[in-house]
Amino acid sequence: MFFYLAFIASGAIGGLTSITQLFTSLANRSGAPVLPEIVKSLGIDLSAILVFTLLYTRENKAKNAQLAKLSREESLSKLKLRVDQNKIISVSDLRGISRLVILAGPAAYINESYKRSEYVTEGLLERGVLVIPFATDGNYFEFASEDSKVDLSIDEKKKRLWQLRPIYIEDWSNWIAEQKKLANVSLESPVYLSLRLDGRVRGSGTGYPPWNAFVAQLPPVKGLWSGILDGMDGRVL
Known part of the structure; x- marks a missing residue:
């Protein structure tokens, strides 16, 4: 999730730079980059921001769901x-x-x-x-x-x-x-x-x-596999 935020920030900085270059090119100032290249670069930056934002949102939802599940299981353990x-x-x-x-x-x-x-x-x-x-x-x-x-x-x-x-x-x-x-x-x-x-x-x-x-x-709790399979009773919900 840290790297997702870093990539979003990088894309945002690149996008701001591309927008600045775009205005410069449209103003026909000397030394301005070629317009198609600027548009292409801006499109890449915006796409990167969108993709990594979606990935970050998905990971954040999964993290919150996991924390909520662990909280419910902790509440159960206290009953x-x-x-x-x-x-x-x-x-x-x-x-x-x-x-x-x-x-x-x-x-x-x-x-x-x-x-x-x-x-x-x-x-x-x-x-x-x-x-x-x-x-x-x-x-x-x-x-x-x-x-x-x-x-x-x-x-x-x-x-x-x-x-x-x-x-x-x-x-x-x-x-x-x-x-x-x-x-x-x-x-x-x-x-x-x-x-x-x-x-x-x-x-x-x-x-x-x-x-x-x-x-x-379920495996028996006693015998050859006791200890090795402790707790490994299949996936959790």
Whole structure:
């Protein structure tokens, strides 16, 4: 961007010089450069100013968009979560540990998302996925096993996957509303956002999260590739 400004300044100086020469040539003063050459030089200078101004504007917009995105992600990192009755953490405390999936919608949407995740619970946990259910209608999602004969070990894994609870609801509501506004999504639409291990937004969408796609796309957090691929879960939004 510095060089773009330098080229714009250079073109402006060259353009002023060409304009001065143009007036001199039109006045038919002795020693004035040939008129076609002056016009050609002026055209080059003006073209350079236009091109580099457009490039600078594009880069400046991209920079501002990046800064705004980083600001939103920083705001997200400060939001609070309850792990259990005795422990409250920030979203940032889970960076490098878990891939968070934020669900925002009415309780019915949260409950259906939970049911759709049951068959891939182990796969999600192996990839460090933890769910943050945010019920926008004021109802709270509570884990409950519908089958009394369910394997207790599987039951505990489901609880672990869905154990996080957002607190300071107004802060969460404001952050999610801002994301919907920026994405031109209706405030009433249920949405999900998936985060990378580094805490940046990896994907988002309306409707139910693609649990099976998460299992297929994300590498396990333990094993041969643990550490090497930390945070490298695809491009960020």
